[in-house]
Structures are given as structure tokens and as C-alpha cells.
Amino acid sequence: MPEPIIKTEHLSRSFGTIKAVDDLSLEVPAGIVFGFLGPNGAGKTTTIHLLLGLLDPTRGNARVLGYDSHDQAGEIRARCGALLEFAGLYERLSAEDNLDLYGRIYHMPAPDRRARIKELLTHLDLWDRRKDRVGKWSRGMKQKLAVARALFHHPPLIFLDEPTAGFDPVAAAALRNDLAALVGREGVTVFLNTHNLTEAEKLCAQVGVIREGKLLKVGNPDELRMNTGGPQAEIVGHGFSEQTLSLLRERPEVAHAELQNSHILIELRKEGEIGPLVSLIVQSGGEVEDIRRGKASLEDVFLTMMEEEKK
Numbered sequence: 657m658p659e660p661i662i663k664t665e666h667l668s669r670s671f672g673t674i675k676a677v678d679d680l681s682l683e684v685p686a687g688i689v690f691g692f693l694g695p696n697g698a699g700k701t702t703t704i705h706l707l708l709g710l711l712d713p714t715r716g717n718a719r720v721l722g723y724d725s726h727d728q729a730g731e732i733r734a735r736c737g738a739l740l741e742f743a744g745l746y747e748r749l750s751a752e753d754n755l756d757l758y759g760r761i762y763h764m765p766a767p768d769r770r771a772r773i774k775e776l777l778t779h780l781d782l783w784d785r786r787k788d789r790v791g792k793w794s795r796g797m798k799q800k801l802a803v804a805r806a807l808f809h810h811p812p813l814i815f816l817d818e819p820t821a822g823f824d825p826v827a828a829a830a831l832r833n834d835l836a837a838l839v840g841r842e843g844v845t846v847f848l849n850t851h852n853l854t855e856a857e858k859l860c861a862q863v864g865v866i867r868e869g870k871l872l873k874v875g876n877p878d879e880l881r882m883n884t885g886g887p888q889a890e891i892v893g894h895g896f897s898e899q900t901l902s903l904l905r906e907r908p909e910v911a912h913a914e915l916q917n918s919h920i921l922i923e924l925r926k927e928g929e930i931g932p933l934v935s936l937i938v939q940s941g942g943e944v945e946d947i948r949r950g951k952a953s954l955e956d957v958f959l960t961m962m963e964e965e966k967k
């Protein structure tokens with residue numbers, strides 16, 4: 657196994673009595689988009705700040721690209737790109753001057769800077785607007801520029817903290833497509849904070865789920881689905897009663913059955929025939945119009961996990 661690009665051991669950070677990050681032990685392999693998924697206040701941003709050495713841990717440690725995040729934070733920050741919660745662009749400078757300035761900070765020679773500006777802005781469809789003052793740009797355009805800046809000096813690892821937060825669904829989908837294409841082209845490892853499940857499913861090869869500072873699960877989105885949500889069947893029709901539901905719940909293959917928008921949603925313990933279940937529904941007076949089979953979405957899985965933690 658190659659060295660993980662990020663490795664944390666018991667990483668913890670408290671603010672007074674709040675445990676923002678609590679005993680986080682995590683390994684992220686190089687070459688993937690890793691999604692750090694959790695609700696508001698889960699500790700995602702604090703984790704990125706710890707990994708970049710912008711914040712000191714109260715306990716535990718983190719190694720990023722082989723460097724200790726406390727003792728060698730400068731080495732880490734010189735080698736990583738980041739799009740943090742506040743993009744921090746210079747609104748009075750043009751797009752190309754923003755990138756150029758950034759390249760200078762990283763001591764990139766002028767011809768390299770010029771080539772890189774053209775390459776990235778072209779890929780993000782911003783090349784024609786490169787002379788505009790960034791202050792006049794839309795939020796989506798600014799965020800794309802911030803992504804370009806994070807990638808500008810060819811870092812092997814970038815951190816993106818909720819890149820599509822506050823976007824409308826169309827703009828979010830467009831930025832995700834751009835991100836997926838760019839990340840593939842550049843072969844960069846990405847640590848992506850998100851509370852958006854669609855985003856995690858679209859972009860991430862692996863997902864870590866965090867809540868109240870604690871890591872609940874790590875795996876690829878499919879594995880998470882398998883561990884938590886089994887196969888499902890949705891029975892569309894009418895005349896379903898509480899009695900129908902309790903009969904279903906008595907069946908050994910049924911993990912869960914509930915009425916949702918007048919449909920019956922059944923979660924099965926494993927793949928298999930549902931004919932007997934449908935007969936049972938009909939016998940108890942229900943009328944079945946349609947049966948939809950499927951697997952739990954990552955969203956179902958996520959909600960289940962959050963519920964289980966609360967118990």
C-alpha cells in the first residue's frame with residue numbers, strides 16, 4: 657500500500673466545551689476525490705483548518721503529504737491548493753491578475769503563469785472574461801476562478817470547502833461537471849467538504865461521514881449504501897392500511913415498511929422475490945398499481961445514519 661496522502665491519528669480540536677473534531681483517525685489515499693460529508697457544524701471546516709495547520713489540535717496529529725500539520729505547516733501550505741469558506745479573491749483585480757498574483761506568490765516564472773492562466777480559464781469557459789474586474793462577476797464565476805486558483809501551481813492535493821454552497825441547482829451541477837473534468841485532467845487528489853449528497857455521489861470515490869466531530873463511516877458511496885440501506889421496493893397504489901403495514905413487518909425478509917405519500921416503502925434484508933409481499937398487500941385490501949425496485953439513495957443512507965447516531 658502506498659503512503660496515504662493524508663493521515664490523521666486521534667485528531668481532536670475543542671473550542672471550550674464544544675468538541676468540533678473528536679478523535680478523528682482517517683487515511684486518504686492519493687489520486688481520489690475524498691468527500692467529507694456531514695451536516696452543519698459537524699466539524700468539516702475545522703478539519704481542513706487542522707490539516708492545513710491553520711489551527712492547532714488539542715490532541716492527536718495529522719500528516720499531510722508526509723509533513724506534520726503542526727510542526728511543518730508551511731511545507732504543507734506551500735504544496736496544497738485550497739478553496740476555503742471565503743474565496744478571498746481580489747475583487748478589484750481582473751481574473752487574470754488574480755491568478756497571476758497567486759502564481760507570483762508561488763514563484764512561478766512569467767511564461768508558466770501565462771500558459772497556466774490560459775489553460776485553466778479556457779477550461780472553465782472564463783477566458784473571454786479574463787480582463788473583467790472580478791467584483792462584477794456572478795457568484796458562480798467567482799467560485800470557478802477560486803477553483804482555478806486552488807489548482808494554479810499544480811498542487812498534488814487540494815482542499816475544497818463546500819465549493820457549491822449557496823448555488824442554485826443548475827449552477828451547482830455545472831460547477832460539479834467542471835470540477836469532475838478538471839480533477840480528472842489534472843490527476844490531483846481532492847479533499848472535498850460537502851453536506852450535499854448528490855455532490856458526494858457524483859464526485860467522490862470515497863466518502864467519510866462526520867457528525868458532531870465524530871467519524872461515523874468511511875467507504876465508497878456504494879459500500880455505504882450496502883451497509884446501511886438494503887434493497888427497496890416502493891408499492892404504488894391505494895387502500896393501504898396500518899394492518900397491511902403490520903403484516904408486512906412480520907415477514908422475515910422485511911427490514912422496514914412504512915407509508916410514504918400514500919405509497920408503501922419497503923426495505924428488504926436482501927435482494928429477492930417480492931411476489932409474496934405483493935399478494936399479502938392485495939389480500940389485506942390494498943390495490944397495487946405499480947412496483948418500483950431500487951436501492952437506497954445515499955441520501956436515505958445518510959439520514960438513517962444520523963438517526964441511528966441519535967438513539
Ligand SMILES: Nc1ncnc2c1ncn2[C@@H]1O[C@H](COP(=O)(O)OP(=O)(O)OP(=O)(O)O)[C@@H](O)[C@H]1O
Pocket residue numbers: 671674675676694695696697698699700701702703851
Ligand atoms: N473559531 C471557533 N470558535 C468557537 N467555536 C468554533 C470555532 N470554529 C468552529 N467552532 C465550532 O465547532 C463546531 C464545528 O464547526 P465547523 O465549522 O468545523 O463545522 P462544519 O462541518 O464546517 O459546518 P458547516 O457545514 O456549517 O460549514 C461548531 O459547533 C462550531 O460552532
Ligand SMILES: [Mg+2]
Pocket residue numbers: 700701702741817
Ligand atoms: Mg464549514
